[in-house]
Amino acid sequence: AQSVTQLDSQVPVFEEAPVELRCNYSSSVSVYLFWYVQYPNQGLQLLLKYLSGSTLVKGINGFEAEFNKSQTSFHLRKPSVHISDTAEYFCAVGQSGYNKLIFGAGTRLAVHP
Amino acid sequence: DVKVTQSSRYLVKRTGEKVFLECVQDMDHENMFWYRQDPGLGLRLIYFSYDVKMKEKGDIPEGYSVSREKKERFSLILESASTNQTSMYLCAIAGTSGYNEQFFGPGTRLTVL
Numbered sequence: 427a428q429s430v431t432q433l434d435s436q437v438p439v440f441e442e443a444p445v446e447l448r449c450n451y452s453s454s455v456s457v458y459l460f461w462y463v464q465y466p467n468q469g470l471q472l473l474l475k476y477l478s479g480s481t482l483v484k485g486i487n488g489f490e491a492e493f494n495k496s497q498t499s500f501h502l503r504k505p506s507v508h509i510s511d512t513a514e515y516f517c518a519v520g521q522s523g524y525n526k527l528i529f530g531a532g533t534r535l536a537v538h539p
Numbered sequence: 540d541v542k543v544t545q546s547s548r549y550l551v552k553r554t555g556e557k558v559f560l561e562c563v564q565d566m567d568h569e570n571m572f573w574y575r576q577d578p579g580l581g582l583r584l585i586y587f588s589y590d591v592k593m594k595e596k597g598d599i600p601e602g603y604s605v606s607r608e609k610k611e612r613f614s615l616i617l618e619s620a621s622t623n624q625t626s627m628y629l630c631a632i633a634g635t636s637g638y639n640e641q642f643f644g645p646g647t648r649l650t651v652l
Binding site: 458468 | 543548570572579580581582584587589597629631633635638639640641642643644645646648
């Protein structure tokens, strides 16, 4: 069965510092990978996705993620965060022929001035 | 732009009441999902529907039922609300492209007293 592990439940960081949010998945087949962001009291918004091709994926708001098949990871990075990046981030995995996504427990990013 | 609307942003109900949460989409997508979100637990799938009148249980269906009489509308029903159903409820939709990308509504924060 597929599973997704987000290794950090909370990540505090200062404004303009770099950040990495970690995500590992378990699956024996080809997968699709997603990062979603949730601002307070809102639904989830797609940040970026990996479907195939280049392992480095760029998303909205300056975020990027790298798919590493050998390490079954899909870590999210941003070189310089803003206060407005404070939100909860969810990693999710899907696979062809299976119409559900499996979500991680989420990582709360808190950006401090 | 994809539009997924949920009938209420905030709802307060009493124990034992029957509660209806509605989700409406404007994208003609086949797949619709109901999740609940609780701190530290991420998103947990309650039910999903892959066509009109078709439904499938998710990971935590107990205490819930669903209805999909029209393609654009997916309702979640709490037959007899209990305090442990106090949560954020999120509706999502997805097409059948095979990539599983889901689009979310704004969420309904339900409090059961």
